[in-house]
Amino acid sequence: MSFKTPSTPEERAALRRGGLLRAAGVLAGWAGVSVAAATGPLPLTLAAIPVLSWLYTGLFIVGHDAMHGSLAPGRPRLERAVGRLVVMLHAGFDFDLLRAQHLQHHAAPASAADPDHHRGDARPLPWMWGFLTRYLTVAQFIRLSLFSVLLTHGFGLDYAEMLLVWAVPSVLSTVQLFVFGIWRPHREGPTPWPDELRARTDAFPRWLSLLTCFHFGYHREHHAWPFLPWWRLPEARAAGGA
Numbered sequence: 001m002s003f004k005t006p007s008t009p010e011e012r013a014a015l016r017r018g019g020l021l022r023a024a025g026v027l028a029g030w031a032g033v034s035v036a037a038a039t040g041p042l043p044l045t046l047a048a049i050p051v052l053s054w055l056y057t058g059l060f061i062v063g064h065d066a067m068h069g070s071l072a073p074g075r076p077r078l079e080r081a082v083g084r085l086v087v088m089l090h091a092g093f094d095f096d097l098l099r100a101q102h103l104q105h106h107a108a109p110a111s112a113a114d115p116d117h118h119r120g121d122a123r124p125l126p127w128m129w130g131f132l133t134r135y136l137t138v139a140q141f142i143r144l145s146l147f148s149v150l151l152t153h154g155f156g157l158d159y160a161e162m163l164l165v166w167a168v169p170s171v172l173s174t175v176q177l178f179v180f181g182i183w184r185p186h187r188e189g190p191t192p193w194p195d196e197l198r199a200r201t202d203a204f205p206r207w208l209s210l211l212t213c214f215h216f217g218y219h220r221e222h223h224a225w226p227f228l229p230w231w232r233l234p235e236a237r238a239a240g241g242a
Contacts, residue, residue: 003225012073019071019229026058037165045164056173061214061230063087067099070229091170092143110186110198128178180212185219199223206234
């Protein structure tokens with residue numbers, strides 16, 4: 001089965017409603033759980049960490065859809081604004097830098113020209129370290145420092161609360177995105193890649209696919225049809241994949 005980019009105003013409007021409603025849900029969930037974790041007792045804060053990690057992953061996936069124009073088709077300025085907001089909330093990222101790098105990843109996946117691929121050492125930890133350091137910038141460190149000051153002095157969090165509610169879930173989310181969005185789909189196997197997509201899909205049921213990485217593990221489908229938003233990837237998988 002093949003999917004086509006939305007070509008009519010009605011198709012774009014339907015995708016826009018679906019994308020923005022889900023983005024609003026992720027943002028509201030992230031904000032609500034963050035406040036509850038920051039103001040509740042320590043057991044609640046600790047229990048909220050995996051939920052927050054998952055919601056931070058959701059923030060990034062919303063931004064990822066914005067990079068591909070699948071968050072709000074037909075409204076590019078709105079799409080960029082939401083994309084910049086969510087990746088900034090995730091870890092102080094620069095949306096335009098991420099977008100340029102990510103589109104290059106799609107242009108040459110799992111190759112020397114892929115900014116997300118390993119540089120000769122395919123072991124998970126060295127690969128992840130190289131991946132992370134390619135996206136860290138001085139400007140990002142400045143933004144993260146300002147966030148920490150805002151949380152501690154503006155919102156009254158102590159440093160332990162800031163780490164548990166913001167820093168730890170954000171770092172865990174970044175690891176989650178690497179494992180299910182980069183390493184598992186693009187690691188080399190015992191046989192050569194069958195085609196130029198150079199991606200594989202996790203054979204997870206829909207509920208587990210959502211929990212692991214907002215269906216980003218259906219990665220071959222994503223590379224075949226990058227204009228599909230995250231919430232339509234199970235549809236592509238159920239249709240037989242790419």
